[in-house]
Amino acid sequence: xxxxxxxxxxxxxxxxxxxxxxxxxxxxxxxxxxxxxxxxxxxxxxxxxxxxxxxxxxxxxxxxxxxxxxxxxxxxxxxxxxxxxxxxxxxxxxxxxxxxxxxxxxxxxxxxxxxxxxxxxxxxxxxxxxxxxxxxxxxxxxxxxxxxxxxxxxxxxxxxxxxxxxxxxxxxxxxxxxxxxxxxxxxxxxxxxxxxxxxxxxxxxxxxxxxxxxxxxxxxxxxxxxxxxxxxxxxxxxxxxxxxxxxxxxxxxxxxxxxxxxxxxxxxxxxxxxxxxxxxxxxxxxxxxxxxxxxxxxxxxxxxxxxxxxxxxxxxxxxxxxxxxxxxxxxxxxxxxxxxxxxxxxxxxxxxxxxxxxxxxxxxxxxxxxxxxxxxxxxxxxxxxxxxxxxxxxxxxxxxxxxxxxxxxxxxxxxxxxxxxxxxxxxxxxxxxxxxxxxxxxxxxxx
Ligand SMILES: [Zn+2]
Numbered sequence: 157x158x159x160x161x162x163x164x165x166x167x168x169x170x171x172x173x174x175x176x177x178x179x180x181x182x183x184x185x186x187x188x189x190x191x192x193x194x195x196x197x198x199x200x201x202x203x204x205x206x207x208x209x210x211x212x213x214x215x216x217x218x219x220x221x222x223x224x225x226x227x228x229x230x231x232x233x234x235x236x237x238x239x240x241x242x243x244x245x246x247x248x249x250x251x252x253x254x255x256x257x258x259x260x261x262x263x264x265x266x267x268x269x270x271x272x273x274x275x276x277x278x279x280x281x282x283x284x285x286x287x288x289x290x291x292x293x294x295x296x297x298x299x300x301x302x303x304x305x306x307x308x309x310x311x312x313x314x315x316x317x318x319x320x321x322x323x324x325x326x327x328x329x330x331x332x333x334x335x336x337x338x339x340x341x342x343x344x345x346x347x348x349x350x351x352x353x354x355x356x357x358x359x360x361x362x363x364x365x366x367x368x369x370x371x372x373x374x375x376x377x378x379x380x381x382x383x384x385x386x387x388x389x390x391x392x393x394x395x396x397x398x399x400x401x402x403x404x405x406x407x408x409x410x411x412x413x414x415x416x417x418x419x420x421x422x423x424x425x426x427x428x429x430x431x432x433x434x435x436x437x438x439x440x441x442x443x444x445x446x447x448x449x450x451x452x453x454x455x456x457x458x459x460x461x462x463x464x465x466x467x468x469x470x471x472x473x474x475x476x477x478x479x480x481x482x483x484x485x486x487x488x489x490x491x492x493x494x495x496x497x498x499x500x501x502x503x504x505x506x507x508x509x510x511x512x513x514x515x516x517x518x519x520x521x522x523x524x525x526x527x528x529x530x531x532x533x534x535x536x537x538x539x540x541x542x543x544x545x546x547x548x549x550x551x552x553x554x555x556x557x558x559x560x561x562x563x564x565x566x567x568x569x570x571x572x573x574x575x576x577x578x579x580x581x582x583x584x585x586x587x588x589x590x591x592x593x594x595x596x597x598x599x600x601x602x603x
Pocket of ligand 1: 215217247465467
């Protein structure tokens with residue numbers, strides 16, 4: 157007997173939508189479409205709604221340990237479930253920075269028992285910690301972000317020789333290099349010039365990271381990653397020039413994938429003018445034309461992953477930037493609103509429904525090595541599912557958020573298409589605005 161059968165469903169599979177039932181036993185999908193057997197302990201009639209694979213979010217900052225005034229693993233994963241996300245990959249910019257097998261073990265212990273959704277962790281690479289790559293890999297870590305600066309010290313990765321060595325070390329352990337398109341020297345020089353000349357508004361912040369610093373940094377890292385033979389994933393692609401550069405370098409893209417954030421798709425210079433620090437983030441918002449280029453890149457396959465880069469801050473911290481943008485920390489809450497915004501774009505004809513879940517569920521699961529266990533609806537896959545009402549209209553309100561902070565750059569935005577229920581390995585976790593699962597049900601995923 158199955159544990160759970162969904163009936164009257166439109167099930168989004170990789171071969172299109174199948175109408176019928178979906179059965180779950182021991183956290184795994186046992187049947188899709190036609191369900192035979194002896195019934196189930198529980199049946200849920202979803203009334204014709206869509207059941208899609210839960211989102212796999214490769215880029216979240218849940219801030220624990222060290223910055224729990226902003227977010228923590230319980231509130232972050234709660235917000236994930238409310239946004240239809242069933243697996244997250246958490247960033248290492250904690251305190252202490254997660255940059256060794258020991259800090260990973262410490263983080264695992266601290267967040268144990270708090271998660272509502274499944275999670276992977278990352279190990280940040282430092283020049284003096286290259287030997288840690290192998291140790292972390294043996295502890296189940298596959299994702300290795302290679303930033304120039306992290307926490308309170310440079311990583312040493314701004315040196316091309318060291319960066320190249322790090323990429324080869326990641327390749328040796330069959331890891332995944334997570335890279336940003338960012339030439340830090342150029343960004344920092346520009347930023348310092350703006351600060352020195354007293355330019356301190358949101359518009360000035362948007363200028364501190366020149367477009368060429370993104371495409372140049374990306375091109376250099378694509379060439380290095382290609383030569384090192386490492387699997388490399390590029391985050392926060394935000395400009396027309398970077399999209400064009402990736403297209404030009406297609407021959408180098410065999411093992412290389414690229415990601416876009418929802419805020420670069422939906423927000424730009426023009427529609428955030430009044431938001432001040434609430435629209436400020438590490439890779440700044442760009443122009444409407446850049447957003448249009450990203451939509452095109454998403455649709456034509458140049459960009460193949462959507463990830464939230466959920467990076468919220470306490471409202472007091474953000475408010476510090478009201479008079480001087482450089483005083484507030486960069487980052488936005490994003491994980492809860494992402495799916496509704498994307499479903500609205502589907503309803504408006506800007507993105508195909510299948511393409512949405514390819515980029516937000518299936519492709520990220522493939523990139524991180526979890527496919528077909530995650531990111532798809534197939535017999536044998538984990539029953540990570542999101543039930544969607546494609547016709548339901550709603551208004552985004554920070555006060556309704558499950559994340560720790562209650563501000564959002566999308567305040568008052570109308571959306572059409574919302575996740576109404578989320579299941580993690582068949583465990584009912586979120587239903588109609590309420591979290592119904594238990595903290596600790598989410599598991600660490602080692603590979
Ligand atoms: Zn980030």
